[in-house]
Amino acid sequence: MIEKLSTWLVRYKRTLLIITALLAVLFPWIFSSKYVLRIAILCLMYCMLCVSLNLMAGVLGQISFGHAAFWGIGAYTAAILSKNYGWNGIAALLMAAVIAGLFGLLLSLPVMHLKGYYFTIVTMVFCQIIRVIEINWMSLTNGPLGIMAIPKLSFFGVTLKSQRAYFYVILFLLAAATFIVRKIIHSRMGYAILAIRDDELAAGAMGIHVFKYKVYAIVISSMLAGAAGCFYSLYTSYIDPSCFTNAISNNILVMVIFGGLGNIFGSFFGATVLTILPEVLRGFSEYRQLVYGALLVVLMLVRPDGLFGSVNFKYIEQRLAWKKEKAGGDGHE
């Protein structure tokens, strides 16, 4: 079924993309309720986090259980810079990305030669260490109380206040992140990173500098997460260490795996479904996490690769085009 759906998606790719883009742009005018918009904004932010994690986990194949750490680093960087030093939004965004990227670089060095579960534990532990620092470095992060009254985002003197404005900001950021990740996947670097995922040794024998490309992928992934963190802190204007726990890291990873590793569309899907689902379940909020867990188990039993994990849209597209070309060629003869 998923295969048929994917083929259908690819066949009408252009139309669907236009419709989606239109819907996304019109969304805040269709739904004006603050609650719905807030969910939509969080949804898009999680999409961005998932797209960035997908670069590390799906494309490079290093399953990180600590992505919330980068998100948190970005959020704290932006909060501190804009609150204490009065930086404007764009500068804070860039700096948040850079600092998160630096931590990504820092993390990538020890994990370079670690595989599988060693990578898992180091990323988990990394997330925990960052959180402990956030809790304890009172002078910088204000500890467990968190940072309050972070100035709202402003462009050229205009402060953004409405949900609608933030919706467009995150929509733009998400589009930019998706564009970057897509560009990378389909470039020379993408081939290299995918080759490393499939077989590190063979990739080395193809002349690929494994170390370099691993660092690239991890750093870019953490930079995007840092940017999402910046958005988060400026949007909610309040952050504290409990926003960036291992549980959140796991949630982001679950979204990516739910949609399918290595598939950007899957990441969107996973992030959207798993952000909206808890809201739908809000009625019986006690059982929310329980249902979430059960759903995960059932999904793994039905589709162990995640919904779109075994689907490669590029290949489907190529095969469709090839089939068409062949049929056309036969027709002429």
Added chain:
Amino acid sequence: MSEVLCAENITQRFGGLDALKNVTMHVNEGEIIGVIGPNGAGKTTLFNCITGMYCPTEGKVSMLGTDITGWKPYEITAHGFARTFQNIRLFPKMTVLDNVMVGMHVQTKLSAREWFLPGKAKIAMDTAIGRAEELLKLFGLYENRFEMATSLPYGDQRKVEIVRALAIQPKLLLLDEPAAGMNGAETEELGKLVHDLRNMGNTILLIEHDMRFVMNICDRLYVLNDGALIADGTPEEIRTNPIVIEAYLGKDE
């Protein structure tokens, strides 16, 4: 005729085990050289030493006069050696074409200046795709280019590996048992292909078990036994060499 590969006195020790003892060999441009020997003679270890997977304990490997001993595999590949693997190592989640495209990695490298020219990267990739398709056509795999590489029959997978290595445009192509698992007809076809490749200007070093295959296509042979080089020469010389017959061919006769 320049010397593409020169390996001098290569010794590789694993703990107390000498996998290679003082092996010296050289390959000239345009040659097809075979390395033969019984199982466990150290043939693949020799390949690993040459391509940087292992760093030889002693000895020196050089490529066109450059000393490459101790280089990392990717550096050696970027410099001009390409290899295939005994136990096929294709990228399982990629199509045939994409596998070959990974091999184009070295060729599509842009210089610092080109990096900033818009569209240059795209042109490089498109040319690479064109070249990959040409290579696949040569090996009769063009029709299969959008299939997953690991879904192909065994013999074809070996060919994809060779194409992938050729994509690097190597100065020396190292084939580790290219005919393993192929039937008689396929082996014969492969022999022709290897010949064609040489005529197109490639230099080839190969490990093979199939004696007829090796004897037919190689210009010179090196015979390894128990990690040591016991003979080298033309197929004719090797066929009649009493030491080789005793160590290796002796079993058949």
Added chain:
Amino acid sequence: MLVQQIVNGFTIGSVYALVAIGFTMVFGVLELTNFSNSSLYMFGAYITFLFYTATGIHFFLAFGISIVLTGLLGYGIDRFALRQLRKKKAPKLSGLITTLGMSMVVDNAIMVFFGTDSKSFENFLDFGKIYIGSAVVTWTQIIILIAACILMITLSVITYRMKIGKAMGAIAQNQDAAKLMGIDTDKIISLTFIISGFLACIAGTMVAMYYRSIDTAMGSSIGIKIFAAAVLGGVGVLPGAVVGGLVLGIVETIVSAYISTGYRDAISFSILILVLLVMPNGLFGKKAINKV
């Protein structure tokens, strides 16, 4: 003072070691990172609590029932989820995510049933204390240590000396080949999960008695530490898990006594990363050989 910290560290470390053994056994056999292990740990403590307070039976009977039930839960996780995945030859990652999901289900079921407030837990091992020099050692600590030692030795004997252990080793190497050799792989794997359930329950209940309270965060707080202990010692190696657990426990108590309580986890985890930098396979792990 230092002696006191080491004793305390040993006690908590031996608990880590117990749970880590269960974790590492499952890992050794299946190469599966079992996230549900910490849930079993919490489940065990809560079930003991439930049976003791609700039915008023003798504490050790309640403890016994709890051990059996936790073992059954461990079995259930394998039987109804992981075994199906094995049949499908699913990627290893999906097994990991499944245990993560299971862990969420168990944790939240406990939260829903018992509420999130912490509950006081009676200490049945409170037989006073003894003084060794300046250090105070309670009998609870001694009993925990002894129990942990006995269990560790028993398990080491089982895995390294008995036929079942050989079967586990064989499954770890190659499941299909083990099956062909006539080993009932599913049975052995289930057994591994049951044992890890037993261990988690015993550890959970003992910790509950040691701290005299249980709460719903106890599982998640120990989860990473178990994993860290197992990795520190070398995943899949039983003595490694024991040493890893003890080292982690001692480092933790010493760091919080002499350096900083707040940064305790950060420092002990940084040490883990440093160890992995120098020894990528942990203290006792075997080097993986990448064959070309």
